[in-house]
Amino acid sequence: MDVKMISILGAAFAVAIGSIGPGLGEGRAVAAAMDAIARQPDAAGTLSRTLFVGLAMIETMAIYCLVIALLLLFANPYAG
Amino acid sequence: MASPLTAVELFRVGSLPITKPVVTTWVIMAGMTLAAWLITRRLSLRPDRRQAALELVVLGLLGQIEEVLRKDARPYLPLLGTLFLFLVVANLSGLVPGVEAPTSKLETTGALAAIVFVSVQSFGVRAQGLWGYLAAFGQPKLIMLPLNLVSEVTRHFSLMVRLFGNVMSGEFIIALLLALAGLLVPIPLMALEVLVGLVQAYIFTILATVFIGAAIGSVERG
Numbered sequence: 001m002d003v004k005m006i007s008i009l010g011a012a013f014a015v016a017i018g019s020i021g022p023g024l025g026e027g028r029a030v031a032a033a034m035d036a037i038a039r040q041p042d043a044a045g046t047l048s049r050t051l052f053v054g055l056a057m058i059e060t061m062a063i064y065c066l067v068i069a070l071l072l073l074f075a076n077p078y079a080g
Numbered sequence: 081m082a083s084p085l086t087a088v089e090l091f092r093v094g095s096l097p098i099t100k101p102v103v104t105t106w107v108i109m110a111g112m113t114l115a116a117w118l119i120t121r122r123l124s125l126r127p128d129r130r131q132a133a134l135e136l137v138v139l140g141l142l143g144q145i146e147e148v149l150r151k152d153a154r155p156y157l158p159l160l161g162t163l164f165l166f167l168v169v170a171n172l173s174g175l176v177p178g179v180e181a182p183t184s185k186l187e188t189t190g191a192l193a194a195i196v197f198v199s200v201q202s203f204g205v206r207a208q209g210l211w212g213y214l215a216a217f218g219q220p221k222l223i224m225l226p227l228n229l230v231s232e233v234t235r236h237f238s239l240m241v242r243l244f245g246n247v248m249s250g251e252f253i254i255a256l257l258l259a260l261a262g263l264l265v266p267i268p269l270m271a272l273e274v275l276v277g278l279v280q281a282y283i284f285t286i287l288a289t290v291f292i293g294a295a296i297g298s299v300e301r302g
Binding site for chain 2: 046049052053056059060063064066067070071074075
């Protein structure tokens with residue numbers, strides 16, 4: 001296995017494993033927000049704005065993994 | 081396949097390379113300025129249809145910002161409103177055939193995040209004074225100072241990477257599907273891209289608002 005092969009594998013695993021955590025986290029956040037909106041429909045505006053901001057924060061982790069994968073594939077400093 | 085981390089260089093001004101996303105940004109800026117000039121040319125107390133639509137947008141933005149800041153939002157409306165409108169147009173410009181969304185390149189999102197970073201600091205200093213603003217980094221305990229300083233940089237960095245990652249990955253997936261499956265197949269994904277573009281513009285603006293709120297002390301820092 002040369003560096004290119006390892007980089008491709010690394011990129012695939014970075015996205016595959018790195019998206020598990022944010023996926024679970026976003027699911028929990030949306031479930032909690034749905035629960036809160038069902039209990040208190042009046043606060044739906046505030047809740048969904050906070051939800052969006054929170055989801056953006058969680059999603060950042062997955063995006064970081066994507067960027068690492070892209071760096072490995074397209075801007076790898078070790079693959080010549 | 082072309083790397084999403086680099087941009088096509090079109091021409092040079094002196095030794096300064098001008099890339100495709102920069103030219104797209106210029107076209108969007110010129111178009112939006114022209115549209116704004118055309119709509120606001122004849123403002124009247126009894127608004128016609130175009131002026132009413134514009135007032136709806138501006139007042140909606142003002143209300144949203146005010147809800148987050150819990151303060152008079154007028155000093156911050158020019159920056160945040162321009163950011164939001166520009167991001168909506170820039171994110172959706174990727175749907176026009178032959179045009180790449182400028183926000184799908186790191187340089188554009190980096191520039192936008194740098195603008196937000198500088199304006200957050202200046203709004204903070206203006207609202208609290210230099211010493212008051214710097215002292216806020218030592219809250220709630222002085223031991224938090226390094227963490228607060230690091231988070232000040234990383235959250236603007238993540239602002240840049242988030243917008244880039246979302247818009248770029250959408251365009252990348254559409255390009256991949258087009259290459260694999262053929263014409264007309266990526267249309268459902270392009271519809272999803274409209275939603276993603278609008279949501280990302282909203283998130284970028286709301287996060288910039290929250291950062292400004294933290295800097296001027298009207299929102300909890302975090």
